Amino acid sequence: MKNSIVYLYLFVVTLNYSCAQDAENKANTPSDIPFSEELLIDGLQIPWAMAFLPDNSMLITEKSGSLIHFKDGIKTTVANVPQVYARGQGGLMDIVLHPDYQNNGWIYMTYASEEGEEKGGHTALMRARLKDNSLYDNELLYKASPNTTKGQHFGSRIVFDNDGYLYFSIGERGARDENPQDITRDGGKIYRLKDDGSIPEDNPFIGNENAKTAIYSYGHRNPQGLVKHPETGAIWDHEHGPRGGDEINIIRKGANYGWPLITYGINYSGTPITDKTEMEGMEQPIHYWVPSIAPSGMAFVTSDKYKDWKGSLLVGSLSFQYLERLTLDGTKVTNREKLLENMGRVRDVRQGPDGLIYVAIEGKGIFKLIPKS
């Protein structure tokens, strides 16, 4: 009898420790909204990503494959953009400027590409410069292989860290048992490169036989959010889980994020993937979503334009069609808030150089959040 009480106590204690976050995992609708939204750019289909040029114009990628330059209220389609493999979730994806864009003019993009011999496509990273609404000096920096006709999980987001390294994500391409846990295969990884596409000497898997040495971390499912923490400089991602189990992770060199060996989600059909949510040698997320919000786009708020928003994290939701604001205490999520509800699938969110928040919504366009005075 006494033993069983002790076991029960131990069980409860273990349970408490094993839960990385509180059971309460709900997004609230705030009563006080510190902005009104204004449709800045209309007539877009699936605006996937945005970049802000120094002349106050913007570049917007459309998943279908066009790159749009928005300047002085006019949309122009940029020429000489690489051919994309527009299938399933693949197409033209992220766009990011080099941290020293002012001097070198480099623009980085990820896209689904048919380059290679096999049928199908896989994610590619390229850079180019822009002049007179055309790309030039195009360079392919990375192309994952082998191609596949699967429609899922291309990633992809790009971010630079404080040391000038470029990180980008590739999803596991619908091959969860082949790709994410195998460092000799592309997909289900976050990669780290120098800005010219070469591989840093201290990347974690250099020296491992047959490893793809551009890999920085593995065991990912489909990361469509990748940002630099404004204070610590650490790289944070978020990634789509299956049914339940979307995650926010802090990316560490050589680390394994566990997909599909550990997950807080289940198969779309409702059957289990694994009964494990944690394993030794695998990272735990700092936050997970059940049910899945299908996160895309991610931005830290660093401006003080919106009352107490500074330091919080914005994440787009594709499935529930809203913008989520997560309040953080260090790396702990303390509150979740729904914004821009029922306006459409939120694909991307960024803070512009003016400190204002810009949101890309599918079927609508780019919205600017005007702070309430």
Next chain:
Amino acid sequence: MRKPILTFLTLLLGMAHIVGQNPDLPSSIQRGSELYADFCVTCHLPNGEGVPFAFPPLAKSDYLIKNRAASIKGIKYGNEGEMIVNGITYNSAMAPMGLDDEEIADVMNFILNSWGNSSNDPVTIEEVRAITE
């Protein structure tokens, strides 16, 4: 000896004509179910139930049954603008998935014969090919 074989063959041919108006349908549905799991399930969900006000249902969908050509066109070229399905208005965009005509026929045949839907008129590659933007 010859007669029974002939009768049997005639019978067989006749049965094939009645039962298998399209003998390829089961394999088309099978291929379609794999495509569905790859391209459609994330939004329309495993039982085609969709999400009210966000992603229209495919199971027992009045729109699908009444608008076969428009449904094929939506898969082929994408969907935009308002659409009323089982009394609920939807206004989200669906991108074209990049499926070829045969894949579209397969996924249509799967959808038209799943979750309480049934159709004895299979979608063919030719039918998909004839639908233009």
